Structure formats: structure tokens, C-alpha cells
Amino acid sequence: MILTPVEIKDSILMALSSIRANKMRAGLTILGVMIGVASVISLASIINGLDEAMNNEIDAWGSNSFYITRYAFDVDRSKLSDEDRNRPPITVGEADAINKNCPSVDGVSPQNYYFAPGGNVVKYKNRKGNRPYLMGTWPDFIKVNSLNLQAGRFITEIDQHSSAMICVLGHDLSETLFETENPLDKVIRVNGKRFTVVGVFEEKESTLGDDNENNQVTIPLSTFEKIHPWEEELFLIARGASHEVMELAEEDIINTLRIYRNVPFNKKNNFAISTQENIKDMVNNITEYIYLAMIIITSVGLMVGGIGVMNIMLVSVTERTREICVRKAIGAKRSNILLQFLTEAVTLTGAGGVIGILFGVVVGLSVNKLIGFPLTISIFWVVVGFAVSVSVGLVSGIVPAMKAAKLDPIEALRYE
């Protein structure tokens, strides 16, 4: 079964010429593989993009931050024990406690959101915001979240103490409401209540499409609590004083909260504290599952494509029995015939792979253009797509090729 380089080269050339001779059939055969590979590439690009965008988003929150919530982000709330179900909510009290007792923390931002049924209504004159977010927070919010203002000022301690009816607008919301007008000191209506605009945020680079910070009304937390007193539960972002004291800060926060929330020493925390890294891990866990689902879905597609190739190759062997027998009669060895048919199968699927990769990139790019979905085309998946298409050819070509190689030359030559 040893072939010389000349024989290998000629087998490949022969395979190519017989594909050329059957263009229509070859085209239809590779369609299946092409669709399979295209779906691998487009899905992988989109999932990759999503993954990267989410990681960027988390990076933008700042690496010194702790997120304090009643339950961990990835907890399944339907499976909580009774004790966990009865955890008290995180409130302003926790934020106060951290502020007072943790020297390693240099800022706490409790954040509470309100969603009116049908969306918050924010109006200026006859212009209406596009269902903006409504958030109550402390003056530290801007520092903790590393945000900048484009005009005016942020909420101050005085605003917080006096429950002032003032607000700071996100960049997009401000443009919608005021267009070319100067928004500062203008009065807008938020769910019917009158607020004076004191500041506007800079536009925030958005990686995941619509970003809430750009379409948000930010008001003092005290004002928020006066208007929505039953919206008690909030979440906290606390910022460590520096990267070096993060461990200390985490310990400080946990101790402070355990004392504040009266957690007995033998019980576990009845709150969740996560860092950027924890959240990244969670996101990566989720994307891993998405990848797995993608691989399962696309392998079905590729399998169907492979079955198509095998089917056509089997038909082709039967159809070309005479040709194969003539080749054997004039000296083709089993390995020559095997290689010829394997090469045909691999060339078909390899071509399907290349077209599929191009097609998948085009699909990914169009999805990206049309709905602004993030996209990352990775060399890794392009290589995987090509390798998989070649392997599909090898796997689905081996049976027909062996069938061809085993043909007895006299079978076809005997019958005219």
C-alpha cells in the first residue's frame, strides 16, 4: 500500500478532474457540508463576540469593585432552602454600615432601580424618552462606577440629605429629550413627578447594544425611596481603596455585613459578595454551555452533510464500476483507487468547508451590521471548521473508497 509521490499527485489530479466533470452533482454534495461549516463559523463568531463583549462590559465596571447582593448571580432561586429564601434584603443600612466600618473601602454605591409597568415615562415638553431606566443612588455612584459627566454636576450629599427633586440624565436620553437645547436647569417629568436636570453623563461606549447607562435617569436614593418606599431591595457596589487591599476589603465587608445582619458565627453568609473575576467565571461558564449546544447543533448539520457525501460517493462508485475496473486492469493497485476516491471525497468536503467558512463569515458580518450584534471571527474556529470538513470527507469517503478498491476487475469487464 505504499504510493510514490508521483502516484499521490496523480491521484489528486484525477480526483479533481472527475469532480470537474460532474459540477452540478459536486455542487449539491458540498452544499450540505458548506451549510454545516457555515453554521459553525457564524455561530462561533457570534458566541465569541458575545463572550468578548460581556468580558469587556465586566472589565468596564472596574477591577476594584465588589458586588453585594442578596443571592449570588448564578444561584437557582427555585432551589433555595427555606433559610436562604428568608434572607433579609440588602438595604441602604448595609451601605451605611460598610461606609462607616470599612476603612479599606473608599466608596459605596447602593443602586436601586424602578421599572414602571409599561416602562418609565420621562417627558420634556412634548418629547418623550424611550422607556428609560430609573435609578436611585448615592453621590459615590459616579466614583465607584468610573463615570464622567459631559455637563453640569452629579448628585451631592446635600441632594441626598434633602431628597432633592434633581436628576442626572444619560447621554442618549438627554439627546432625545432636549435635542439641541441645553438640558441644564430644565424641568422634566419622571413618571409624573417634576425633576430638575443638573447634569448629563458622557456617552458610554457600549459593547452589548443598548446600554442602560446611556438611557437612564439617575436621582438621589433618598428621593427614590420617598417615591417608591416599597422598593426596598437594592444591590451595592463597593470599591476597594486600591488593588493591593482587595483581600482586606473583602474581609472587612464580610465582617461588617455579618455583624450588621446578625449572622451567628456558625452560619454562613446570608448575602453574596462577588468580584469582577467571580462574575467573569460565571459568564464563561454560561458561554461554555452555549458552545456545547452549538457544537451539538452544528455536528448534526455536518453529519447530514457527511451522509450526503457518502451517499453520492457510493452512487459514484457504482456508476463508475467499469472505469474502476479498467484502471485496475491496466495496473492500478487497491491503494491507487482508494486514494483516488478518498481524495475526491476530501476535495468535495474541503471545498465545502472553504465556501462554508466564507459564507459563515458573511452571515456573521451581516448579523453584526443588521442588529449590531458583537462579532469576533477567530482563526481557531476557521481552522476547526476546515479541519472538520476535511475529516467529514475522510470519514464519509472511506467506505465508498474501500468498496471501489475491492472491486474485482473481471466483474465489470466480463459483462458487456
Place this chain on the structure above:
Amino acid sequence: MPLIETKNLWKTYKMGTEEVNALREVSISIEKGEYVAIMGPSGSGKSTLMNLIGCLDTPTQGEYKLNNRQVSSMNDDELANIRNREIGFVFQTFNLLPRATSLHNVELPLIYNGSPADLRRKMAEEALAKVELSDRMMHKPSELSGGQRQRVAIARALVNNPSILLADEPTGNLDSKTSVDIMRLFDELHREGNTIIVVTHEQDIAKRAHRVLSILDGKIASDVRVSEEGRKIL
């Protein structure tokens, strides 16, 4: 030393539960440069004999020596190698690759013995020139007449300078005038020293040979050497 030597060749096929002896105790010997016709009615076993001589098949029993090499015990790849180097086949239905040019068809045996491309082309061109088809090298079989196709097939059979030219009803699909042309070509090839074996059931074709082996029910019925004068009388 004979080119072809068989001793007590048996070929038995199983047809369901029955065993059919296609060849029985066939012992022949053919010298280099002979021009032999194998004749017999259909079902007589002449195709089986041709397959064995052509190394397409191996005998159930007996010995076959080609060029002093024992063929009867060779495996598939060794047989392929022998077919490639020692035997040039000419078939009744030409059996050219329909989508390939004459030149490529003639090159094919050389591809399977790994000759480099430039040598292949040169040898194929020479073989086509020998059958007077130098002007049809880039034509496909569908663009050639029956006689031209058979001449391409003969060029393909000759290109490797085989020991035997083995033709199975070479004129069975040709009209009588073209048949005569093809047989003249065989005569000429014989004069040049090629060993030719023609399997046929046509008297006219067999007459041109110098030796006629008649086969009946799997056995050699007669082995007649025909002298130059004898052929003229026939």
C-alpha cells in the same frame, strides 16, 4: 523458455451450490513473438482463460508462469503490477475513460507505475504516433470514430512495452472495413516482434494468427500452428 507456461490450470466457479469447472487441465505454452488466437463458442471458457493469462484472476488449481515468474500465487497488488508492466489489454468495448483525452487515456498505465510526467507524455505521444493518431491527441473518445477509439486503446496497451498484447474480441464492435484496419495494425505489431494473443469467435480474425487454440467446455480441443502458406490457403 516460453513466455507463457501453464500446467494443469483449473478454474472452478461456485454457482449457488453447484460447482462449474470453467477450465479443466489447461496446459499451454506460448513463446515470445507468437501470434495466437484463442477460439471457442461462448461459454467455452475462453474468457476465463484470457482472465488468467491477463493476470486479472488466479487459477483454482495449477501453475501459471509468465516470463518465468509464478503468477498463480501472487496477491492483488503484485498482480496489478504484473498487469501494468507485462500485459497490454485491448477490449471489445475499448474501455477508454470517457472524459479524458486520448493522450491522458494512453498515459494512464504510466501513471500507475509512477513514471514522471514528462516521460509519460513523451511515451504516450510515441504510442499514439505508432497507431497514427498524432493529430487526435487532445480529442476525447466521444469525438473519435470506433476505429480511432480502438487504436487509442491499442496505444494504451502498447505504451508500457508489455510482453503480451492481449485482445478480447478487438473487432467485435467495429464494422468490417475498420476491423480489417485494426487487424492490419495487429499484423504490423506482430512483425515488430510483439507477442499477440487474440480471443475471438470470428474465423476471419483467427485466420490472421499463426497459431489457433480452440477451447471447448473448458478444455483445449485443438492447437494448430498455421504456416504462412496455410494462411494464404485459408
